[in-house]
Amino acid sequence: MFTGASQFALVGVLGAGGGAVAAILTALLLGARNSLYALSLRPYLRTTASPSTWRILGRAQLTIDESTAMAIRYPEGSRQARHAFLATGLAIFVLWNIGTLIGALGAAALDDPRTLGLDAAVPAGFIALLWPRLRDRSTIALALVSAAVAIALVPFLAPGLPVLSAALVAVIAERIMARRAR
Amino acid sequence: MIWPAVIIGSLGAYLLKLAGYVIPERVLENERLSRLTGLLPVALLAALVAVQTFSVGTALQIDARIAGLAAAMVALLLRAPFLVVVLVAAITAAVLRATGLSA
Numbered sequence: 001m002f003t004g005a006s007q008f009a010l011v012g013v014l015g016a017g018g019g020a021v022a023a024i025l026t027a028l029l030l031g032a033r034n035s036l037y038a039l040s041l042r043p044y045l046r047t048t049a050s051p052s053t054w055r056i057l058g059r060a061q062l063t064i065d066e067s068t069a070m071a072i073r074y075p076e077g078s079r080q081a082r083h084a085f086l087a088t089g090l091a092i093f094v095l096w097n098i099g100t101l102i103g104a105l106g107a108a109a110l111d112d113p114r115t116l117g118l119d120a121a122v123p124a125g126f127i128a129l130l131w132p133r134l135r136d137r138s139t140i141a142l143a144l145v146s147a148a149v150a151i152a153l154v155p156f157l158a159p160g161l162p163v164l165s166a167a168l169v170a171v172i173a174e175r176i177m178a179r180r181a182r
Numbered sequence: 183m184i185w186p187a188v189i190i191g192s193l194g195a196y197l198l199k200l201a202g203y204v205i206p207e208r209v210l211e212n213e214r215l216s217r218l219t220g221l222l223p224v225a226l227l228a229a230l231v232a233v234q235t236f237s238v239g240t241a242l243q244i245d246a247r248i249a250g251l252a253a254a255m256v257a258l259l260l261r262a263p264f265l266v267v268v269l270v271a272a273i274t275a276a277v278l279r280a281t282g283l284s285a
Contacts (some may be wrong), residue, residue, distance in 0.1 A: 038202020117275030120250025121248035124271030147232035
């Protein structure tokens with residue numbers, strides 16, 4: 001899995017005792033934005049010859065927040081856009097997976113992750129991913145309501161489901177914003 | 183159930199990316215869909231922050247993780263990079279526990 005927030009979410013939900021289905025759904029809902037990144041990248045990565053199937057399969061794996069952000073700074077269809085996409089995607093792919101490997105091996109050597117404060121590092125990682133997305137009042141409101149709803153549901157639902165309930169909050173928020181935009 | 187979840191989740195995450203390259207553009211260019219995919223990460227990440235800070239299984243619990251989260255938010259306000267934010271939170275919680283100030 002090469003899309004950071006989804007990877008953290010999958011591990012986070014499983015680690016907190018959540019079921020596999022809840023963990024997978026949370027990760028995939030978080031990763032749905034990559035579909036739109038891929039869509040918006042199409043004109044930027046376009047070449048005169050149509051790309052081979054292998055190239056498309058490779059591009060798909062490297063489509064993440066960072067590679068998209070770097071590519072769309074250059075003109076559509078330019079060599080710079082393709083190079084920025086490839087360089088950013090590959091560099092992060094290699095380093096990210098080395099990091100994951102170190103983490104997986106390192107965790108096995110730990111007695112109690114709480115002593116090192118690693119349980120506090122998990123929400124810190126999520127809020128660091130959330131922070132740049134809090135662009136205006138309505139996204140901040142959505143974040144606060146989602147957090148409150150999830151906490152309120154913790155005692156009543158199986159682990160993993162309170163987080164998933166935030167997806168419903170997002171659906172309702174989308175309807176409210178659509179009505180307001182009209 | 184850990185490895186099946188990892189494999190199915192990874193495959194699904196990859197197929198979502200691939201879909202953006204192979205599905206006809208007009209199918210994905212739905213205003214409602216694009217707005218929703220923008221809001222989903224905000225809602226889910228906020229819920230993950232809250233649940234991972236305040237819960238243990240199905241119980242709510244207040245411990246050193248809150249101090250860690252507060253420290254992380256200060257670091258974010260100071261525009262610290264990702265790794266620093268995470269380290270600041272972990273160190274804050276670890277110090278509070280080591281000194282017996284917090285559970």
